[in-house]
Amino acid sequence: MPLSTLLDWRLHALVILVSLFSEFIGIQQIPMGPGSLLLLPLFYAFILGVLLNPNVTRTAAKVFPNRISVAAGPLILLSIMPFIARFGSTIGPAIEDLIDAGPALILQELGNLGTMLIALPVAVLVFKMGREAIGATYSIAREPNIAVISDKYGLKGPEGIGVMGTYVVGTMFGTLWFALMAGYLASLDILDPRALAMACGVGSGSMVAACSAAIAGTLPEMRDELLAFAGASNLMTYATGLYLTLFIALPIAEKLYTLLKGKRKAMPVGAQVAASAGSDDSDIPAEPRPEQELGKTAI
Known part of the structure; x- marks a missing residue:
């Protein structure tokens, strides 16, 4: 993935705005039976992230190209x-x-x-x-x-x-x-x-x-x-x-x-796939396994 995509200002600006808005709402408690449902800023950020995903809404796709959504994946690890x-x-x-x-x-x-x-x-x-x-x-x-x-x-x-x-x-x-x-x-x-x-x-x-x-x-x-x-x-x-x-x-x-x-x-394994699909053919070869090639590659 190009570094320019990871550093795209639109992605980081969106993350900052969503984070600030979620923190502004703060922690909300909703009474539910004997307990209460705790809504954290993480919940709001998740919902906003889904709504602003270019693969979900057409309006978001006009502002944020799909490559930005793809670049957000590996950045989650850094944020954690x-x-x-x-x-x-x-x-x-x-x-x-x-x-x-x-x-x-x-x-x-x-x-x-x-x-x-x-x-x-x-x-x-x-x-x-x-x-x-x-x-x-x-x-x-x-x-x-x-x-x-x-x-x-x-x-x-x-x-x-x-x-x-x-x-x-x-x-x-x-x-x-x-x-x-x-x-x-x-x-x-x-x-x-x-x-x-x-x-x-x-x-x-x-x-x-x-x-x-x-x-x-x-x-x-x-x-x-x-x-x-x-x-x-x-x-x-x-x-x-x-x-x-x-x-x-x-x-x-x-x-x-x-x-x-x-x-x-x-x-x-190959026959299991055929059986699970309802097929009667049992001539599907098993999935190749790395250890099967050891004899061919060992010196």
Whole structure:
């Protein structure tokens, strides 16, 4: 991507205006049952960003060409970095609290299995999904989880289609959903806010930022402590989450799918695609695997 596109003044001017307008509105609380829905500036910025996307509205396309929208993607990572650095600065002073919560902080990784145990039966029994359900539900479908599915099944198979579907939906709506859900759960005062902060650490920078900011906005007096727990949890997810999904979550998803759907004859990836499409042809070759070429390239 040309540097001139990344430095286009229209993109940065739009970001500044949207940020100022969102901060001007400020945090709004909407009573909802026993709790309240917390609307953060991030929510307004998300809505404005969608409305000003040249791929969504024709009026925006006249002012902002599509290349500016494409250039905004990699800049999101840069904008998240200061917040991630903020996490690091809060973990140190709160190290004693983190040590006291040691077992809970480590075992909270097992909580990620809960989403799979709920979502997989719904996907198979209610929505009649095939093996796409395994890839879609075994994890939160971030980059490391996609790599696991790609290595084990290939991205052209149904499992790869499932994990990529969850990845796309999570990228588009996950941050917004996390911000709204976390703030509402914190306002209910049912769960310990530190437990909610630990639940924010799912391995996604934008999601953990939105989630922890919503909880901290509800309980500003515990802001630093909550950010420390969220940051430490996110770090633990990066360190242990991959092994949890690879050695525990994925095997459980396979066995649970077999239990729900019945045993199915193992097929190569290419044949799985044909079967999921309802085709009777089984002569589709398996997807090429890198390890199959080792004998040809090794000296």
